Amino acid sequence: MFKPLIFYIGLRYTRAKRRTRFISFITLTSVLGIALGVTALITVLSVMNGFEAELRERILGMTSHATITGKYGRLDNWRELQPKITQYPHVEAAAPFVDGQVMINSGQRVSGTLLSGILPEYESSVSDVANKMKVGQLSQLVPGEFGVVLGAELASYLGVIVGDKITIITPQVNPTPAGILPRMRRFTVTGIFQVGMYEYDRNLAIIHIDDAAKLFRLGDSVSGLRIKLDDLFNAPKITRAMAADFYDEYRVGDWTQAHSNFFRAIQTEKRVMFIILLLIVAVAAFNIVSTLVMVVTDKRGDIAILKTQGLTSRSVMGIFMVLGTVIGAVGTLCGTIGGVALALNVETIVPAIEKLFQVQFMAADVYYISQLPSKLVWTDVYAIAGMAFFLSLAATIYPAWQASKINPAEVLRYE
Known part of the structure; x- marks a missing residue:
């Protein structure tokens, strides 16, 4: 299914032509959606890990x-x-x-x-x-x-x-x-x-x-x-x-x-937050479905011609899976890099924003923790990146399958 020709055609469909600018814009938004979702998920979980570590340190500092x-x-x-x-x-x-x-x-x-x-x-x-x-x-x-x-x-x-x-x-x-x-x-x-x-x-x-x-x-x-x-x-x-x-x-x-109830509550909150933010990634990933459906509709004539020249249905399916996988991989990679960079610099970025806009997100007399702590856990990063890529790959299956079912005779009848 995944031959060099399939990769070439799939990658070529990621580039915009004059009449497919809107499709390319939808593709870009899909990439950005996945990237933002992955970035948010990594950053939020890192901050929650930081809070948990900070609270554990303070509690165990007295007990x-x-x-x-x-x-x-x-x-x-x-x-x-x-x-x-x-x-x-x-x-x-x-x-x-x-x-x-x-x-x-x-x-x-x-x-x-x-x-x-x-x-x-x-x-x-x-x-x-x-x-x-x-x-x-x-x-x-x-x-x-x-x-x-x-x-x-x-x-x-x-x-x-x-x-x-x-x-x-x-x-x-x-x-x-x-x-x-x-x-x-x-x-x-x-x-x-x-x-x-x-x-x-x-x-x-x-x-x-x-x-x-x-x-x-x-x-x-x-x-x-x-x-x-x-x-x-x-x-x-x-x-x-x-x-x-x-x-x-x-x-x-x-x-x-x-302190079992306290730390169990924190773990439960982390799981719930992970699921909520993962849904955001899932929504962005399944934007790939609409993108590929539009590409399949636009490329019906090309697909029909390729089939008449001997391209199999499996190869057609592979073309659009390559296209969707590239979108998901680029979005996941950009989101992972952005999330890791943001998580490692939260304690520097947040004070800079507070100073710039003259606000204080966490007052010391209310929260005791006046700075936003962050602790990056690489196993979380690997899990988030893997799930985002898996969701992106899963989103390509249905449109690619629909493309493989195109009948060249019906498409080329009025060409």
């Missing part, structure tokens, strides 16, 4: 890759367990923590908050909170001095700054002559952090682990150990191996379980 906790919410022998955990393959560090829900009061403001007790000398090895401090340092959390580090949004809501006093109220109660009263303690704000995630900036307070143990009456126990791995994507496999070694003595979890 751990994996955690080990006691079966009943407390870990008694953490000092003996910590060195054993750090000796596991792929484990880089482990740090103890104490977590609990509390109420924080300052003046007339009250807020429910997650209180986290940490060891400052270990915490920097498993989280990035030490690098996200706006004011103060984690090292200023000294046991017995009851200092607290607040998220920026929480501090703003409470109206406090470094040096101010706040009251932390726990769910535990104290029996007193005046009756049952909740446990409470005055703390001094020693620092403020901001990680760029509202969930943490608004709902997290950090104190020294010894102060947390006293506040929650844990003694020398902790809630568990946070673990940092060398490969966060390998966390499920590593945690399963740990759980098997401990024989249900401890509870072992990882970040994919703690």
Whole structure:
């Protein structure tokens, strides 16, 4: 079917003559449609990959890759367990923590908050909170001095700054002559952090682990150990191996379980967006059908003459498949190049547009991420280019088949 003559005739039909300028214009729009669709699909998926990577980095900057906790919410022998955990393959560090829900009061403001007790000398090895401090340092959390580090949004809501006093109220109660009263303690704000995630900036307070143990009456126990791995994507496999070694003595979890719904929602959104944008590519690809139908109608006489000279129906079908394939291939190639170039330079192009038109697409005080992130994944590029080319090739089949069915006797009867 695909002989040099077939390629020559098919490629020749891509060039315009005076009486076929409109057909060539339709061909050009088909190419541009495929190119724009592929460019948009690559760029949008790259931006969504960038958002996912940025959010994952910010979330895992505050949480751990994996955690080990006691079966009943407390870990008694953490000092003996910590060195054993750090000796596991792929484990880089482990740090103890104490977590609990509390109420924080300052003046007339009250807020429910997650209180986290940490060891400052270990915490920097498993989280990035030490690098996200706006004011103060984690090292200023000294046991017995009851200092607290607040998220920026929480501090703003409470109206406090470094040096101010706040009251932390726990769910535990104290029996007193005046009756049952909740446990409470005055703390001094020693620092403020901001990680760029509202969930943490608004709902997290950090104190020294010894102060947390006293506040929650844990003694020398902790809630568990946070673990940092060398490969966060390998966390499920590593945690399963740990759980098997401990024989249900401890509870072992990882970040994919703690944030599974969030990242599953992102993946679902990516799939839906891929399908929606792929439909745009499909519409552009099937413009090839109308283009080839018009070419077949215009070339009926040529086809009839070629058939009388011995060209087979399969060869006629091959001519128009070559024509449609060239249109699809050029459009896919241009779209892929444009999409890759745009995806690699989104972080430069968007600020330039914002500066030129004096607009801001993503306000930092609303979205926290003030720049549009982009992460090009080459497997996505290959999949998009392959599907666009396949759709273009599929669109050529029906018009080419119709061309192969032309009867030379009927066409040349009135010539």
